Amino acid sequence: MDESEDNEPKTKRRKIVGASLDQILKQIRPLDEAAMESARKRQEQLTKPRGSLGKLEDVSIRIAGIRGRIASFLEHKAIITMAADHGVVNSGVSLYPQEVTRQMVFNFLSGNAGINILTRHIGARVIIVDMGVVGGFEPQPGLICKMIDFGTKDMTQGPAMTRQQAIDSIEAGIEVVEAEIEKGLDIVGTGEMGIGNTTPSSAICAAITGTPVQDITGRGTGLGDEQLDHKVKMIEKALSVNNPDPTDPIDVLSKVGGFEIGGLVGVILGAVAHRVPVVIDGFISGAAALLVINLAPTAKEHIIAGHHSAESGHGIMLEKLGLSPLLNLEMRLGEGTGAALAMTVVEAAVKTLSGMKTFAEAGVSDVE
Amino acid sequence: MDESEDNEPKTKRRKIVGASLDQILKQIRPLDEAAMESARKRQEQLTKPRGSLGKLEDVSIRIAGIRGRIASFLEHKAIITMAADHGVVNSGVSLYPQEVTRQMVFNFLSGNAGINILTRHIGARVIIVDMGVVGGFEPQPGLICKMIDFGTKDMTQGPAMTRQQAIDSIEAGIEVVEAEIEKGLDIVGTGEMGIGNTTPSSAICAAITGTPVQDITGRGTGLGDEQLDHKVKMIEKALSVNNPDPTDPIDVLSKVGGFEIGGLVGVILGAVAHRVPVVIDGFISGAAALLVINLAPTAKEHIIAGHHSAESGHGIMLEKLGLSPLLNLEMRLGEGTGAALAMTVVEAAVKTLSGMKTFAEAGVSDVE
Numbered sequence: 001m002d003e004s005e006d007n008e009p010k011t012k013r014r015k016i017v018g019a020s021l022d023q024i025l026k027q028i029r030p031l032d033e034a035a036m037e038s039a040r041k042r043q044e045q046l047t048k049p050r051g052s053l054g055k056l057e058d059v060s061i062r063i064a065g066i067r068g069r070i071a072s073f074l075e076h077k078a079i080i081t082m083a084a085d086h087g088v089v090n091s092g093v094s095l096y097p098q099e100v101t102r103q104m105v106f107n108f109l110s111g112n113a114g115i116n117i118l119t120r121h122i123g124a125r126v127i128i129v130d131m132g133v134v135g136g137f138e139p140q141p142g143l144i145c146k147m148i149d150f151g152t153k154d155m156t157q158g159p160a161m162t163r164q165q166a167i168d169s170i171e172a173g174i175e176v177v178e179a180e181i182e183k184g185l186d187i188v189g190t191g192e193m194g195i196g197n198t199t200p201s202s203a204i205c206a207a208i209t210g211t212p213v214q215d216i217t218g219r220g221t222g223l224g225d226e227q228l229d230h231k232v233k234m235i236e237k238a239l240s241v242n243n244p245d246p247t248d249p250i251d252v253l254s255k256v257g258g259f260e261i262g263g264l265v266g267v268i269l270g271a272v273a274h275r276v277p278v279v280i281d282g283f284i285s286g287a288a289a290l291l292v293i294n295l296a297p298t299a300k301e302h303i304i305a306g307h308h309s310a311e312s313g314h315g316i317m318l319e320k321l322g323l324s325p326l327l328n329l330e331m332r333l334g335e336g337t338g339a340a341l342a343m344t345v346v347e348a349a350v351k352t353l354s355g356m357k358t359f360a361e362a363g364v365s366d367v368e
Numbered sequence: 369m370d371e372s373e374d375n376e377p378k379t380k381r382r383k384i385v386g387a388s389l390d391q392i393l394k395q396i397r398p399l400d401e402a403a404m405e406s407a408r409k410r411q412e413q414l415t416k417p418r419g420s421l422g423k424l425e426d427v428s429i430r431i432a433g434i435r436g437r438i439a440s441f442l443e444h445k446a447i448i449t450m451a452a453d454h455g456v457v458n459s460g461v462s463l464y465p466q467e468v469t470r471q472m473v474f475n476f477l478s479g480n481a482g483i484n485i486l487t488r489h490i491g492a493r494v495i496i497v498d499m500g501v502v503g504g505f506e507p508q509p510g511l512i513c514k515m516i517d518f519g520t521k522d523m524t525q526g527p528a529m530t531r532q533q534a535i536d537s538i539e540a541g542i543e544v545v546e547a548e549i550e551k552g553l554d555i556v557g558t559g560e561m562g563i564g565n566t567t568p569s570s571a572i573c574a575a576i577t578g579t580p581v582q583d584i585t586g587r588g589t590g591l592g593d594e595q596l597d598h599k600v601k602m603i604e605k606a607l608s609v610n611n612p613d614p615t616d617p618i619d620v621l622s623k624v625g626g627f628e629i630g631g632l633v634g635v636i637l638g639a640v641a642h643r644v645p646v647v648i649d650g651f652i653s654g655a656a657a658l659l660v661i662n663l664a665p666t667a668k669e670h671i672i673a674g675h676h677s678a679e680s681g682h683g684i685m686l687e688k689l690g691l692s693p694l695l696n697l698e699m700r701l702g703e704g705t706g707a708a709l710a711m712t713v714v715e716a717a718v719k720t721l722s723g724m725k726t727f728a729e730a731g732v733s734d735v736e
Binding site for chain 2: 046047048049050051052053054055056095096097099100103104106107110112113114117118120121122220221222310326327328329330331332333334337341344345347348351352355356357361362363364365366367
C-alpha cells in the first residue's frame with residue numbers, strides 16, 4: 001500500500017472543536033460498506049489461509065469501514081483517562097479511601113501508573129482529564145481540567161448530578177476528543193479513574209437494560225461477600241430513590257452516573273462522529289458505551305470492545321452492548337489499561353491488512 | 369527499577385552454541401522460587417487493586433522465575449520460524465500444493481508475510497530456518513540452513529524420518545536458539561511453515577496422549593468435511609503402520625513428526641535450558657511442546673502458551689500441555705504470528721512489574 005493514501009491532510013481537521021451533543025449525534029453515520037468490501041477482498045488475497053487471522057481480519061475490515069478506506073497504519077494513538085469522584089462512596093461501596101482518586105491523578109501525571117507504562121509500551125499518548133475530583137487541582141502540566149463539580153452527590157440520597165451537569169460532562173468529553181483530533185488522532189481508547197465508579201456503572205447498566213442489580217455488580221477493587229451485598233443494596237436503593245427513565249440516557253446518567261462516565265460518553269460519541277476508531281476499556285467504559293448506543297444506536301458498529309474485564313458483570317454488559325472483546329487477560333485495573341493492550345492488537349490488524357503481500361504479489365500459489 | 373539490574377553482561381553469554389540434546393536436558397532446572405516470591409511481593413505493592421493485572425501479573429512472576437530476577441524489560445526479542453516439508457502431503461492432507469512451503473520462505477525473506485509485519489510491529493527480529501524444504505535453497509541472506517532432508521517421508525507408508533534425523537533436527541534447533549542467545553535474546557517465540565504440518569502435529573498429540581485422532585484433528589488451512597475425514601484416516605493409518613512408543617518422544621517424532629517440529633523441540637529445550645522465556649505459537653508449536661515436556665517435564669513451567677488457535681483440537685492440546693494461553697484471537701495462520709502478538713503482552717507484563725510505582729513510592733493510600 002502507498003502510505004500516502006492514509007490519513008487525511010491535517011488541514012481538513014481544523015476547527016472542529018466545540019460541537020454540541022445534538023450536533024455530534026446528527027453527524028453519526030453507518031460504516032462505509034464500500035471500504036469494508038474492498039478490505040474484505042484484500043484480506044482474501046493475502047498470503048495466508050482465508051480467515052486465518054481471525055479477529056484481526058474482522059477488526060481490520062471494521063477500521064476500513066470507520067475510516068472510509070484501508071488505512072496503512074495508525075500513527076496517532078491516544079488513551080483518554082478521565083477522573084472523577086462519587087458521592088456514593090460515603091455509603092461504603094469501595095475498599096479504597098476517596099482521596100485515592102486525586103492521588104492517582106498525580107501518579108498518572110508523574111508517568112508511573114499502569115496506564116503510563118502501557119501507553120508508552122504501545123507508542124500512544126495518554127490524556128489525563130479531571131472531570132470532577134474531590135479537592136480539585138491547581139493547573140498542572142499534562143492535566144486537562146473539565147471539572148463539573150467536586151464529585152457527584154450520593155445517588156442513594158437523590159440524583160448524582162443535575163441534567164445540565166450530565167450534558168455538560170458529555171460535551172466536555174466531546175471537546176477533549178475533538179481537541180485531540182485536531183492534534184492528530186487515528187485511534188482512541190477510553191479509560192477512567194474514580195474510587196467507587198463500578199457502582200454507578202452497575203446502576204447505569206441495570207437502569208438501561210433492566211438486568212437485576214445483583215447480576216451486574218462485582219467486587220470492584222476487591223470487596224468481600226458482605227461488602228458486595230451492601231453494594232448491591234446501595235445500587236438498588238439509588239435506582240428506587242431516583243427512578244431513572246430507561247428510555248432517556250441523559251436522565252440515567254444524571255441520576256445514577258458519574259462525571260467521568262459522562263465524559264467518556266462524549267469521547268466515544270465524538271470519536272464516532274469524526275470517524276476515529278474507539279477502543280473501549282472495561283466495566284466503566286462499557287457503561288458509557290451503553291449510554292452511547294442508547295443515544296445513537298448506529299454508534300455501536302464503530303465501537304471496538306478492548307477486553308473482557310474480570311469485574312463480574314462485564315460479560316453481561318458486553319452481551320447487552322452486543323460487542324465481542326478482543327482480549328481476556330483477567331484484568332480489572334481500569335485507567336484504560338485493557339484498551340491500551342487491545343489497541344496494539346488493532347494496530348497489528350491494520351498493518352497486516354495493508355502490509356502483507358497478496359498471493360499474486362508474492363508469487364505464492366493459492367489453493368488449487 | 370534500575371535498568372542496569374537487567375540482563376546479564378553479554379560476556380557471560382559467549383560460547384554456548386553446540387550443546388547436545390543430552391547436555392541440554394541436564395541443564396533444565398525448575399523456576400527460581402525466590403525471584404518469583406520477590407516479584408509476587410512487588411506486584412502486591414504496586415498502585416493498583418491486588419490481582420487487577422490478571423494474567424499479566426502471573427506471567428511477570430513466571431518471567432522472574434525463569435530469569436532469576438525481576439527483569440526491567442525484554443530488549444532482545446525474536447521469533448524463530450522453521451520451515452520443512454512433509455511426505456504425507458502425497459496422501460492428500462492439505463489444500464495447498466507443497467511448493468507453497470518454499471514460496472512462503474521467499475515471502476518471509478522479502479519481509480512481507482504475516483510474521484514479518486507482526487514482528488516489526490512488536491519490535492522483534494524474525495529468524496527464518498530451512499529445516500528441510502523440498503527443492504532446497506541456494507544460500508540466501510537471512511536464511512539459516514539446517515536442512516535435514518528434502519522433506520520427510522510419507523508417514524502413512526513408514527517412519528517420517530530416521531531416529532538419527534529426529535535427534536539431528538532437535539540439535540539443529542538447539543544450535544539455532546543458542547546462536548541467537550549469543551547475539552542477545554531476552555525472549556523467544558516459536559513459529560513454523562510447512563504445508564501439511566497440522567497432520568504430523570495431530571499424530572504426535574494422539575501418539576503421546578492417547579487422544580482419539582478425530583478429537584485432535586482439524587481443518588488446517590481449510591479442509592472440507594470429506595477431506596477432514598480423509599486426513600483423520602491418514603493419521604490413524606500412520607499411527608497403525610508405525611506404532612510409535614508413547615513413552616519415547618524421539619520415537620514419536622521420528623515416526624510421525626516433521627523436521628521443523630523437531631527443530632522447534634530444540635528451540636524450546638535450548639531456551640528453557642538457558643533460561644530464556646519461550647512463547648509458543650499454536651497447534652504445531654504445541655505438538656513440539658508436548659514432545660518437550662515428555663523429554664523434560666520441568667520444562668513445562670518455563671513455557672508460555674501464546675494463544676489459543678482456531679485449529680480444532682488445539683484446546684485439547686493445551687489441556688494436555690497443562691498450559692493456559694494468553695490470547696484467543698481465533699487465529700490459525702502459524703508462522704509464529706500468535707506468539708508474536710502474545711510476546712508484546714508478555715513484554716507489557718514485564719514492564720508493568722518493573723516500571724509501575726508502589727503505593728509508598730507514589731504516595732497513594734492503600735486499602736485501609
